[in-house]
Amino acid sequence: MARQVFFSFHYDRYISRVNIVRNSGFLQPETGFIDHSLWEETKTKGDAALKALIDDGLKGASVTAVLIGAQTAKRKWVEYEIENSWNSGKGLLGIRIHQLKDFTGKTDTFGTDPFAHFSTKNNGGSLTDQVKIYDWVADDGYKHLSTWIDEAAAARGR
Numbered sequence: 001m002a003r004q005v006f007f008s009f010h011y012d013r014y015i016s017r018v019n020i021v022r023n024s025g026f027l028q029p030e031t032g033f034i035d036h037s038l039w040e041e042t043k044t045k046g047d048a049a050l051k052a053l054i055d056d057g058l059k060g061a062s063v064t065a066v067l068i069g070a071q072t073a074k075r076k077w078v079e080y081e082i083e084n085s086w087n088s089g090k091g092l093l094g095i096r097i098h099q100l101k102d103f104t105g106k107t108d109t110f111g112t113d114p115f116a117h118f119s120t121k122n123n124g125g126s127l128t129d130q131v132k133i134y135d136w137v138a139d140d141g142y143k144h145l146s147t148w149i150d151e152a153a154a155a156r157g158r
Contacts, residue, residue: 003149006061006090008081009097014069017100017108021067024142050077058084062158063091063149066114068133069098073114082114086127091152094133095141130155 009018054077058064064085072078085092094115098108115127134141134148141148 003063003153004061005149006058006064006081006085007067008064008078008085009067010069010072010075010078013071013108014067014097014102016102017069017097018067020100021065021095021097021136021141021145024145051080054081055084058088058090061085061090063093063152065149065152066092066094068094068096068111068114070109070111073112073116078114082118082127086118086120089156089158091149091154091156091158092127092131093148093152094131095145095148096133096135099135099137 007018007022009015011018058081064081066072066078066082082092092115094113096111098110101107113128113133115131115133118127119125120127120130132148132152134144136142
């Protein structure tokens with residue numbers, strides 16, 4: 001069964017890398033990915049419109065995949081998506097994309113763990129203890145993405 005996946009990422013900096021993951025052949029357009037034109041149009045309408053767009057995208061998803069680059073962990077909307085996903089029982093996983101080449105052929109620097117500053121209510125630990133993080137290049141994301149998504153869903157009983 002295909003899973004509904006919401007992708008969380010820093011749009012302006014990582015869209016070319018994100019598209020490599022998104023177009024890897026495992027996911028279809030109906031996975032909950034928010035398309036650029038919709039995001040850009042909504043961004044001009046303010047925070048309330050962005051929040052509504054994110055909430056709508058998360059609504060049908062069973063898993064949120066956080067695509068991690070050098071600046072992902074500090075993004076306001078990525079934090080919102082992580083918190084909202086965890087609190088609503090969605091599967092969560094992280095995928096490091098810094099080694100993927102962008103449109104200009106450059107890679108990026110390693111980013112900090114975006115789950116580290118979230119604590120879980122059930123054990124007082126951080127989400128880092130609960131959420132697996134993979135590296136798209138080193139862990140062969142092209143081959144394993146669907147397995148990672150299924151495991152994240154199963155870890156949350158979905």
